[in-house]
Amino acid sequence: MTSDPPPATATDSLPPAIRQRLDDLIARAPAELRPLARQYGPTLAAWTAEELWDWIDLLMRGRWQEAHETLLAGMSEGDLLEEFRNLTAELAAANIDQARKRHLLTEAATAVLRGVLVLAVSLVGL
């Protein structure tokens, strides 16, 4: 998977001028939105103005699932595979994060409950 040469992405098919403009826009985007802009920007930049407005209309109506489907349908094969790679990495990162939180929560809850348990045992008179 990772050893295969990456398929062509939507960025590769863009005219150089649009690619340059897209790079500028990504550079000017807030740091936290840059990964998203880099991920979906090339797909959006390849759309016509009408397609873009239809997509924005879906977002404004709160039909995000359809908007996401449209976005995926507009992606090149390379960008779709990039989406799969990102999802794999995000799921792995979520597992690491959740395992760490779970460990902390378990430790804290166990400590509190052990204290209460000792109190309850003494109340019962065991």
Add this chain to the structure above:
Amino acid sequence: MTPSMTPRRTLRFLLLFALVGLLCCCNGCGVLFLSAERSEQLDDQATFAVRAARQARADALDADGRLHAMDSTAAYFADLQDATGWFRPVYLAPTYEHLLQRISLASAEALHRARAGQLSTDGSTAVLGHQAMFLLLLQDARDGRAGTESQAYLADLQARLDQPPAAQPTPAEVTP
């Protein structure tokens, strides 16, 4: 109730049992809760998807086999998404629920392209590999497991997919 068990003492015993129960819950709860039946389905689907991904990588899976494997796993993700929520057989933490929605949509799009003959062989191999990884990662989420280093963890998952195929998966093997 024995004469020595006063209502107050009974109440204290109940409190004690409730605390012990809470203690067990805190040790056992996870971000992904599946009923026993759903848990078994996840294991079956993961086994199937890993086999299919290995065979696809070894060029031992024809177009129909790839399509079937992709279809089966995409249907599983959609089914899992439908069954998610409080008081349902599947509970997912919000982060996982959001990721599952995206996984489900991406899988449906890949399947749509594969059916239309718009997905290359390399592309379908990659999709099958990622779908198998999603399922392995969901198993880990269910069991509360995680690697210490993200990249090392992914490399380990990749290594599990890189092992030679064991047996030919059959369409009847998995019913999500």
